[in-house]
Amino acid sequence: MSARILDGNALSADVRAQLAESVQQIKARGVTPCLVVILVGDNPASAVYVRNKVAGCEKAGMRSLRFDYPADTDPKLVLDKIAELNADDTVHGILVQLPLPPQFEEKEVLEAISVDKDVDGFHAENVGRLSQGQRAFFPCTPHGVMKLLAAGDIDVSGADAVVIGRSNIVGKPMAMLLTQAGATVTVCHSKTRDLTAHTRRADILIVAIGRPMFITGDMVKPGAAVIDVGMNRIPAGLPNEGKLCGDVDFASVKDVAGAITPVPGGVGPMTITMLLANTLESAQRAAE
Ligand code: GUN
Structure with missing residues (x-):
């Protein structure tokens, strides 16, 4: 007997259609969900993922911003950008694409992101919340x-x-x-x-x-x-x-x-769909 296929394309299309409706509702209240994606270096796989994440946002009616840095960037520049984005109320999700070049301390970068905007769910506090069954962004x-x-x-x-x-x-x-x-x-x-x-x-x-x-x-x-x-x-x-x-x-x-x-x-396809869902949830929390 052949196994049932669990179709991620079909499920993803259903969930994204629901998300797009919710995005319209929150936009009608004057809030446009916004994801910022930061890419450092020229890893070709990362470039494809980032492109798909930005395109996914736009298709769902969300705003997305992308910041690209060369591979030899001083980590301080990226940390300063994250601090600026943390303070920007129009930004609901911040994602730094991994892996980072070797001069970066991954943990330092992930933990610079505000817990409330950590839509990847990689911040140690979100990981801790998940492990204790508290409200968190799930990876x-x-x-x-x-x-x-x-x-x-x-x-x-x-x-x-x-x-x-x-x-x-x-x-x-x-x-x-x-x-x-x-x-x-x-x-x-x-x-x-x-x-x-x-x-x-x-x-x-x-x-x-x-x-x-x-x-x-x-x-x-x-x-x-x-x-x-x-x-x-x-x-x-x-x-x-x-x-x-x-x-x-x-x-x-x-x-x-x-x-x-x-x-x-x-x-x-479900990975990017859940990223969009987390970004929407962050915007909804901010609008509460
Ligand atoms: N690199 C591989 N997978 C992921 C992911 O889900 N998020 C980020 N930020 N980087 C990745």
Whole structure:
């Protein structure tokens, strides 16, 4: 049997249509949600993400501003810009695209952003609030995964969930959100012994390791929901070389899993959608 496809493009279009309506409502009250995106350096993947974030805002009727800095920028310039944006009441979200060049201290930059404008949810205070179940901005990718699970009627409460990857951007906040939704969560990573023993137990398997087509059908429990956060290129020498692929070997896993996200068209579109949702929420809080 072939797994149900959890369609991130379709869900994203639905959520963005609702967001666009809410944006019109808050604009009618004189507030235009505004996201500022800061990009330092010339990482080509970051440039694509930033372009998509700015375009997503504009399509939803929000304002977006973009500040680009060369790779050798003095961090103080960026910190000064963040301070200026923190003080600007017309700005509701501030995002600094990662990774930053080596002269930057990532933590210093992320924590310079006002907690109330930290729509990426990376500030230590937002991370702490999330871990304590308080109101916080949730990091966009794991937040999008939770929406995909909900829209796909996947029962999270009581499920055995396995997250592969322990990054601050995906793995750790993902584990936190699943725990809060009632799952029993295991976080696996590069040091995990016998990964397959863990993945085969998972009712929900979230894969965020950045290794093309790493999870194969024999590693998956029959009927499991498999969420692929990976975004890679198919390595040279394999069929469809150079095309986009996830961390999951879709061809073999789809015959075992009960539900699966494709790459592209699964988690990816949800990430920017949740960024727009966080920006709108920030504007709504500011207008309260
Ligand atoms: N780099 C990779 N993913 C992200 C993200 O979600 N936000 C930011 N700011 N940088 C990233």
